[in-house]
Amino acid sequence: MAIIEAQEITKVYSLGDIDVNALIGVSLAIEKDEFVAIMGPSGSGKSTFMNILGCLDKPTSGKYFLENIDISDLNRDKLAAIRNKKIGFVFQGFNLLPRTSALENVELPMLYDGISAKERKEKALEALKKVGLEDRGDHHPNQLSGGQQQRVAIARALVNNAPIIFADEPTGNLDTKTSVEIMKILVELNTQSNITIILVTHEDNIAAYSRRIIKFLDGCVISDEIR
Amino acid sequence: MINIPSTFRISFRALKVNKMRSALTMLGIIIGVAAVITMLAVGTGASRKISEQISSIGSNLIMVLPGATTSGGVRMGAGTQSTLTIGDADAIQKECNAVSDVAPVLSGVAQVVYGHQNWSTGITGTTPSMLIVRDWPLASGRSFTDRDVRSATKVCLLGQTVVDGLFGDTDPIGQVVRIKKVPFIVIGVLAIKGQSPHGQDQDDSIYVPVTTAQKKLFGTPFPGMVRIIMVKAKSSEALAPAEKQINDLLRQRHHIGQKQESDFTVRNLTQIMETAEQSAKVMTLLLGAIASISLLVGGIGIMNIMLVSVTERTREIGIRMAVGAKTWDIRLQFIVEAVTLSLIGGIAGIVLGISGSKGLTILTDWSTTVSPVAILLSFGFSGLVGVFFGFYPAYKASLLDPIDALRYE
Numbered sequence: 001m002a003i004i005e006a007q008e009i010t011k012v013y014s015l016g017d018i019d020v021n022a023l024i025g026v027s028l029a030i031e032k033d034e035f036v037a038i039m040g041p042s043g044s045g046k047s048t049f050m051n052i053l054g055c056l057d058k059p060t061s062g063k064y065f066l067e068n069i070d071i072s073d074l075n076r077d078k079l080a081a082i083r084n085k086k087i088g089f090v091f092q093g094f095n096l097l098p099r100t101s102a103l104e105n106v107e108l109p110m111l112y113d114g115i116s117a118k119e120r121k122e123k124a125l126e127a128l129k130k131v132g133l134e135d136r137g138d139h140h141p142n143q144l145s146g147g148q149q150q151r152v153a154i155a156r157a158l159v160n161n162a163p164i165i166f167a168d169e170p171t172g173n174l175d176t177k178t179s180v181e182i183m184k185i186l187v188e189l190n191t192q193s194n195i196t197i198i199l200v201t202h203e204d205n206i207a208a209y210s211r212r213i214i215k216f217l218d219g220c221v222i223s224d225e226i227r
Numbered sequence: 228m229i230n231i232p233s234t235f236r237i238s239f240r241a242l243k244v245n246k247m248r249s250a251l252t253m254l255g256i257i258i259g260v261a262a263v264i265t266m267l268a269v270g271t272g273a274s275r276k277i278s279e280q281i282s283s284i285g286s287n288l289i290m291v292l293p294g295a296t297t298s299g300g301v302r303m304g305a306g307t308q309s310t311l312t313i314g315d316a317d318a319i320q321k322e323c324n325a326v327s328d329v330a331p332v333l334s335g336v337a338q339v340v341y342g343h344q345n346w347s348t349g350i351t352g353t354t355p356s357m358l359i360v361r362d363w364p365l366a367s368g369r370s371f372t373d374r375d376v377r378s379a380t381k382v383c384l385l386g387q388t389v390v391d392g393l394f395g396d397t398d399p400i401g402q403v404v405r406i407k408k409v410p411f412i413v414i415g416v417l418a419i420k421g422q423s424p425h426g427q428d429q430d431d432s433i434y435v436p437v438t439t440a441q442k443k444l445f446g447t448p449f450p451g452m453v454r455i456i457m458v459k460a461k462s463s464e465a466l467a468p469a470e471k472q473i474n475d476l477l478r479q480r481h482h483i484g485q486k487q488e489s490d491f492t493v494r495n496l497t498q499i500m501e502t503a504e505q506s507a508k509v510m511t512l513l514l515g516a517i518a519s520i521s522l523l524v525g526g527i528g529i530m531n532i533m534l535v536s537v538t539e540r541t542r543e544i545g546i547r548m549a550v551g552a553k554t555w556d557i558r559l560q561f562i563v564e565a566v567t568l569s570l571i572g573g574i575a576g577i578v579l580g581i582s583g584s585k586g587l588t589i590l591t592d593w594s595t596t597v598s599p600v601a602i603l604l605s606f607g608f609s610g611l612v613g614v615f616f617g618f619y620p621a622y623k624a625s626l627l628d629p630i631d632a633l634r635y636e
Contacts, residue, residue, distance in 0.1 A: 056549065056629045077553040084551020095546045095633065099244060109550040111233055156550065 001068055002029035003163065003196055004053060009062035011048050011219075022048040024219040025062070030198065032163070035190045037199045037207035040216030047168070049216065050200050054087055054166045055079045067163070084112055088157025088195075090186075092169035094149040096141040102128065102152045103137035109160045127155040131185060147178035154185055164196045165189065171206055183209045231563075238564040241536070252532045253572035256609055259522030260576025261583055263605045266518040268584035268595040270511025276594050277507050281500040283420055283429065285361040287327075287463055288496040289470060291315075291456040291477070310490045312451040313437060315477060316354075319458060322476055325469035327461045330357035331437055331453040335445045339433065340405040341393040348389055349432045350406060352440020352453075358417075360459040368400045368415030371436050379438035383411040386430035387419045409443045411435065466495055515601075519608070525572065526612035533565050533620035544624050545632025557625040558618075565617020566610060573609030577602055 011023040023045045030036055040046040051057040052064060055071055058079075064071045066086060074082065088109075089095075096105045106124040115123070128134045131151035141149055150170060157165050167186060171179035187209055189195045201207050215223040242249040293310045316331035333352040338345055355370050357363070371382050383404065390399050399413045420429040441447050460469040470493050477491055537544070544557060581602075584595040 051630050056633075080548065080551050080553045083549060089549050091633070095542070095549070097543055097546060099240070108547070111230055112547075112551040112553065112556055114230065117233070160551075 001065070003032045003034075003067055004028070004030040004198075005063075005065040006049075006053070007063040007065075009049070009052060009059040009064060011045075011052065011057075012060045021219055023052075023059070026219075026221055027062075028214065028221065028224075030196065032196055033190070033194050034212060035187070035197045035199070035210045036212045036214060037201055037210035038214050038216065039200075039202060039207055041202070043218075044216040045219040046200055046216040050166060050168060050198070053198065054089065055082045080112070084109055085160060086162050086164060088154075088160070088162040088165040090150065090153050090157050090165060090167040090170045092172035094141070094146070094153050094173070096149055096152055096156075098141060101138050101140055102133065102144065102155075105141070105152055106155045106159050108156060113160060123159055124155070127159040128152070130158060131155045145178075146174050147181055150174065150178075150182050151185065154182070154189075158189070158193075158195075162195075164198065167197065167199045169201055170199070171201070171203070179206065234560055234563045235567065237560060238567045241540075241564055242567060248532060249568060252528050252568055253575065255525030255528035256522065256569050256572030256612065257525075257576040257579060259519070259525040259612075260573050260605045260609050261580035262518035262521050263515055263608070264577060264580025264597060264601055265583045265587065265595070266514035267511060267601040267605075268580070268597045269587065269593060270507065270514045271596040271598055271601070272588075272594040274504055274507035274511060275596050277500065277504045279421075280423065281497065281504065282362070284423060284496060284500070285363070285457075285459065286497065287460040287466055288360065289458040289460060289466065289473065290494045290496055291319075291458065291473060292492045292494060293454070294490065294492065310481060311453050311456055312449075313453055314451055315480060316453065316456045318476060318480060319456065319473055320356075323458075323469060323472035325460055325465040325472055326458050328356040328359045328459045330354050330360045330457045332357075332455040332457060333437055333440045333445060333447070333453045334455075335440075337407045337444060339389065339393065340408075341399075341402065344393045346389055346392040348386075348392075350440065350444060351432055351434050352437040352444070353434060354437055356459075357434065357457070360457045363420060364418045366416045366418045368413070370415055371434075376436040376438050379442050380436060381409060381411045381439055381443065382414045382436065384415040384417055384434040385413055386417050386432045386434075388428055388431040389433055390416055406433065406435070407444055463497070466497060470495055522605075522608065522612060526569070526616040529565050529568055529613060530616035530620060532568075533561060533617055534623070536564070537561065537620045537624040541627060541632050541635040544627055545629055545635065548627070548629040549633060554625045558621040561621035561624050562614060562617040565620070566613035569609045569613030569617075570606075573606050576609065577606060580605070 006026060006028045009023055009026045010021065013020045013022055026049060038046050038050065048057070052059050055066070059072060066082065069082065071079070071082065097108065103121070103124050106127050107120045110120045110123060125134060125137060128137055131154050133148060133151050133155065136144060136148060144152065170186070171182055174182060183206060186197055186199070190197045199210060207213050212226045214221055291311060313331050316329045319326055320329040330353050335350055336347060337350045338347050354376050355372055358365070358370055366387070370384060371380065375382055383406070385399055393404065394402070399416060402413050403410050404413060417430070423429050435444070437453065441451070458469065458473060460466045474489070474493050478489055481490055483489055547557060581597050584597050587593055588595045
């Protein structure tokens with residue numbers, strides 16, 4: 001079975017009296033080791049879909065299996081545990097904790113996994129090494145460049161050995177040169193560490209790093225091409 | 228799984244970010260705890276002082292006074308009619324089995340002269356039982372005996388204040404003092420007793436045999452008259468039966484009919500003092516309760532700041548949730564933060580409260596007692612305040628939606 005299996009997922013937001021259908025019966029399967037780009041204009045439902053795949057949100061109806069676990073039935077804390085062990089997030093705005101060193105930012109997921117302080121530090125250093133920032137561990141986010149901050153965020157996504165990384169517009173706040181660096185790291189993680197990567201972007205040249213592009217429009221998948 | 232040391236480290240860091248804000252929030256708790264400790268110290272000090280006074284007048288003490296408190300609605304003025312005699316005292320001693328010792332008292336004020344020194348003081352004529360009734364030991368010399376009482380010997384016991392006033396450094400034992408120009412040999416000096424519950428210096432007094440007082444110092448309208456009879460009951464349980472026995476006996480001896488008012492009053496001094504002690508304890512509780520209101524206000528301050536903090540750190544909460552923080556991870560983080568604030572405030576408050584109580588003693592001469600119970604209580608209470616007022620903000624934080632929290636600007 002695929003690592004990600006979405007069956008007839010719908011999501012309805014009620015804004016006062018009006019119901020907004022953000023997703024209308026989306027079915028998708030993503031295999032292990034795939035590098036998928038999800039594209040679409042704003043309001044197309046791609047972010048809603050990402051949130052559901054990332055276990056940050058639950059579908060209104062439909063089934064979602066992540067590594068054969070039925071996510072639709074899980075409560076808040078169980079979803080948190082899934083996010084902790086199975087999923088790494090990389091956001092557009094980096095989302096690092098301010099006034100906290102890079103090393104401690106990377107340690108954060110392990111803090112909620114009951115790992116000892118010593119092991120946390122070792123693993124965090126290892127993850128920072130993978131993104132080439134082992135000498136920046138004691139720097140705070142405001143002492144790092146945008147690209148470096150995003151690499152710390154990638155190290156944080158890696159540190160719990162999650163099989164999937166969700167990257168939501170990871171290059172949106174970066175210049176072209178830095179964007180290329182970040183994408184190279186993600187490609188490397190996909191090819192060498194066999195991490196499934198799901199990328200949300202609206203830029204064609206960023207989507208070009210992926211091997212499969214899924215396009216959303218008005219809450220539906222309008223194209224799904226493997227290159 | 229919840230990691231306590233890390234949670235504390237995170238709290239400390241969060242509190243350090245807004246040093247001024249944290250300090251001001253703590254100030255509420257500091258003042259609250261200090262107020263509770265100081266107020267309890269004042270109250271405890273007061274009731275301790277009363278207890279000391281109770282033991283200084285003697286334990287299980289009953290006083291028989293002449294005259295009724297009221298007679299058919301008209302106050303008879305206790306003491307206007309002196310109806311008690313040495314015979315009454317002897318009868319109480321013999322016939323009331325709940326009574327251990329009885330001391331009749333005939334007192335007055337007189338001038339005492341020794342050499343060129345003179346001193347005006349209270350003279351108490353009594354029997355040797357007095358020292359037992361009042362739990363009052365001798366500092367030196369000997370007490371007078373029943374034989375001294377029978378033969379109305381001119382001997383006396385001096386209180387320490389009289390000794391200081393008349394003799395200075397000289398040893399008074401064996402010296403002769405003149406009371407109302409009558410020479411008395413000093414045979415003993417009483418131990419220091421301190422102030423009475425009414426603020427009287429109990430050491431400013433001279434004790435002589437009651438018969439000597441009657442015959443040589445204070446003339447009495449009829450033979451054997453005394454002003455007061457002091458009685459010591461066998462135990463605190465025997466106080467009530469003793470009171471009743473004395474009442475019955477004296478009514479019989481004084482030939483008082485069924486419907487007539489007594490011409491004497493029996494007063495249980497210990498009971499009166501215990502009532503005073505009780506009211507001091509109630510006052511302590513009241514003071515403590517009022518002071519804990521300020522602790523409560525301090526707690527509300529913590530809640531206020533924690534609510535602000537949760538709002539400010541919505542994004543941080545979102546990040547933590549995204550990487551796997553569970554409901555209780557988030558809750559505990561904010562509760563621990565509130566408890567850290569309140570406990571540090573609590574410790575500072577205890578220090579301030581103890582020094583405040585000491586300062587109050589120095590400035591106002593009130594006796595204050597800081598009890599370990601009060602310290603533990605207010606420390607525990609401040610911790611509870613942290614948990615209680617930290618819970619709602621923490622609860623609010625834990626219910627945030629991770630997606631909304633991540634997008635929060």
